[in-house]
Amino acid sequence: MRSYQQVIKDRYDGREKSLDIYNNIYSIINPIGFNGHTNIENAIYKIFRFLIEKNIDIRSIEILDVGCGSGWITRIFAEFTGNPRNIMGIDLSEYRIQTAKEFNPNIEYIKGDIVEGYQFPRKFDLITAFDIFMHLNTIEMIEAALVNIYKNLNPNGFFVWFDAYAKDHFKCAEEAELNGFNSKQMDMFAEKAGFTKVYEFSLYKYFLGRHSLYLYNKLPIILVKLIEKVIPGSPGNMLKLFKIN
Ligand SMILES: C[S@@+](CC[C@H](N)C(=O)[O-])C[C@H]1O[C@@H](n2cnc3c(N)ncnc32)[C@H](O)[C@@H]1O
Numbered sequence: 001m002r003s004y005q006q007v008i009k010d011r012y013d014g015r016e017k018s019l020d021i022y023n024n025i026y027s028i029i030n031p032i033g034f035n036g037h038t039n040i041e042n043a044i045y046k047i048f049r050f051l052i053e054k055n056i057d058i059r060s061i062e063i064l065d066v067g068c069g070s071g072w073i074t075r076i077f078a079e080f081t082g083n084p085r086n087i088m089g090i091d092l093s094e095y096r097i098q099t100a101k102e103f104n105p106n107i108e109y110i111k112g113d114i115v116e117g118y119q120f121p122r123k124f125d126l127i128t129a130f131d132i133f134m135h136l137n138t139i140e141m142i143e144a145a146l147v148n149i150y151k152n153l154n155p156n157g158f159f160v161w162f163d164a165y166a167k168d169h170f171k172c173a174e175e176a177e178l179n180g181f182n183s184k185q186m187d188m189f190a191e192k193a194g195f196t197k198v199y200e201f202s203l204y205k206y207f208l209g210r211h212s213l214y215l216y217n218k219l220p221i222i223l224v225k226l227i228e229k230v231i232p233g234s235p236g237n238m239l240k241l242f243k244i245n
Contacts, residue, residue, distance in 0.1 A: 069093070094111055
C-alpha cells in the first residue's frame with residue numbers, strides 16, 4: 001500500500017501536474033473550475049463579512065491557508081484584505097508551492113506538512129483548510145493536524161474547515177485518495193481539539209451518489225442552482241467557522 005505522502009505526491013506532483021488548463025476540469029477556464037472558484041469566492045465573502053460584523057479589522061489579520069495548493073484561495077484573501085504580506089500558504093506539494101509563488105511573490109508560501117507539525121515563525125488570527133482533511137485517512141492524522149492548527153492560532157483566532165460530505169469519513173475504499181466527512185464528525189473532531197463552532201453553511205448538494213459541482217459542465221448554471229435548492233439530499237460541502245474555546 002502506498003504511503004499517504006506517496007498518494008499526495010502521485011496526485012499533485014504527478015497526474016495533476018501533467019494536465020494543462022484545457023484538460024484540468026478544475027482550472028478556471030472550464031465550467032467545473034469556474035463555478036467552483038465563484039462559489040468559494042462567495043463563501044470567503046461570507047466569512048469576511050461575519051468577521052467584520054464582529055469588529056475584526058480584516059486589513060490587519062494574519063492568515064494561514066493549510067493545503068493551499070497553487071494558492072488561488074490565498075490570492076482571493078489578498079484581494080479581500082488588500083494585504084498580501086499578512087497571508088501565508090503551506091502545502092505538501094513542491095510543484096503547487098512553486099506555482100503559487102510564481103502567481104503572487106508577495107504572499108509567503110512554504111512546502112510543509114501540517115500533520116507533522118511544521119514550525120511557523122508567527123501565530124495567525126485566521127487559519128483555513130479547504131479540502132485538505134479529506135486526504136487525512138486516520139484519526140491520528142486528523143487530530144494531529146487540528147492540534148497544530150489550534151496551537152498556531154492567536155487566543156482570539158478563528159479556524160475555517162471546509163470539506164466535502166461523506167456519510168462516514170472512515171468507510172472509504174482502501175487507498176482512497178480522498179473522502180469527505182459528515183457534519184457530526186467534523187464538529188466532534190473540532191470540539192475535541194478545543195474549538196467552538198460559531199458559523200456554518202453548506203455549498204452544493206450531494207444526491208443520488210453525485211456531487212452537484214460535477215453537473216456544472218453538463219447543465220446550464222440556472223438549472224444546477226435549482227437542483228441544488230429543490231432536490232432533497234445532503235450538503236455537497238460544508239464550511240464551518242470555529243473559534244478557540
Ligand atoms: C484537494 S487539494 C485542495 C487545494 C486547495 N485548498 C483548494 O481548495 O483548491 C488538497 C491539497 O492539500 C495538500 N495536502 C494534503 N495533505 C497535506 C498536509 N499534510 N500538509 C499540507 N498540505 C497537504 C495537497 O498537496 C493538496 O494541494
